[in-house]
């Protein structure tokens with residue numbers, strides 16, 4: 001019998017999970033059953049992926065850098081990565097703004113819907129939590145972000161998944177120093193990291209064997225914990241505009257891949273699809289990172305020297321899907337609550353959404369926290385923030401799933417473009 005390809009197995013798992021979730025909803029106690037017996041399967045899977053993220057970054061980045069023949073190439077890779085990341089994010093925000101201005105989804109929201117959503121969510125724990133996290137973020141100074149990249153204790157950095165940029169910093173520092181002391185002296189350490197790298201990649205393979213079952217659990221749980229369908233329908237136009245924008249972004253990546261690397265975009269999307277499906281199921285670029293790296297290196301052909309830097313950095317700072325969402329959501333909220341915004345405000349959104357997406361953590365729902373900061377930058381009244389966030393809260397989870405797919409596809413695209421530009425891409 002022909003072996004079913006991994007992405008098909010994952011898709012089958014997802015569809016069955018959705019169906020199972022709907023079946024559970026028909027039973028009283030179905031939600032409880034899911035919480036007790038289904039949800040843990042998905043949670044364990046995400047934990048396993050996160051478990052190997054830091055060893056993987058450490059091993060592959062150190063291997064990548066210490067394999068480089070000269071450091072100047074690394075500078076080139078770093079600079080190009082940042083420039084292309086910023087460009088794709090600006091494209092994403094612009095697409096979002098154009099769509100939300102053309103279709104004006106917020107203007108069609110009735111006062112009745114606004115008050116219903118406000119009553120349901122503005123005092124809810126979820127919304128209040130987002131607001132308080134946002135105000136914590138806001139009190140941080142402008143250079144704090146750079147300061148935070150440098151750890152004062154390497155082991156502390158390795159012990160917290162949220163400190164990914166610190167892990168990247170330590171790995172680059174170590175890798176470059178290994179290059180500088182020369183092959184002879186760095187050889188023993190290099191062999192350790194090379195071997196660790198192979199072991200961790202095997203762990204990714206093993207974890208991926210369980211992916212179809214895990215996505216079943218994750219999606220069943222999304223269905224049972226979703227809000228009632230009437231509320232979801234009220235936000236349908238808004239949600240569809242975001243999804244439409246995200247699809248355009250995938251088309252943009254396809255064009256970029258074709259133009260810059262002469263690779264067939266359909267082939268590219270097929271190779272990256274298991275990572276996309278996991279991004280969809282987990283809503284976390286950080287949890288998906290090991291799989292994104294695996295696909296980009298083994299199946300697409302980007303050299304580790306590039307991918308080991310571009311992808312972890314991208315997972316933390318490059319979020320095109322999130323920034324598109326933030327642009328649409330900010331303008332949607334203003335439209336729905338009749339808060340006038342000028343062209344200048346929209347330009348402010350481009351800038352703050354760019355910075356916000358850089359500062360957004362690669363975990364579920366983080367994009368919404370930074371949305372608060374985007375809204376504040378255009379003078380949105382502080383006392384209405386809870387209402388604004390309440391408006392879009394119900395559809396945040398499904399939209400998070402879609403935008404995370406775009407986030408990781410963007411990272412993969414940029415890694416190919418940068419790798420190709422320094423002669424480190426050879427199509428598999």
Ligand code: ASP
Pocket residue numbers: 283284285286319321322360361362363364365366367368400403404407
């Ligand atoms: N869940 C997204 C990610 O991990 C971030 C967000 O938009 O909330 O990429």
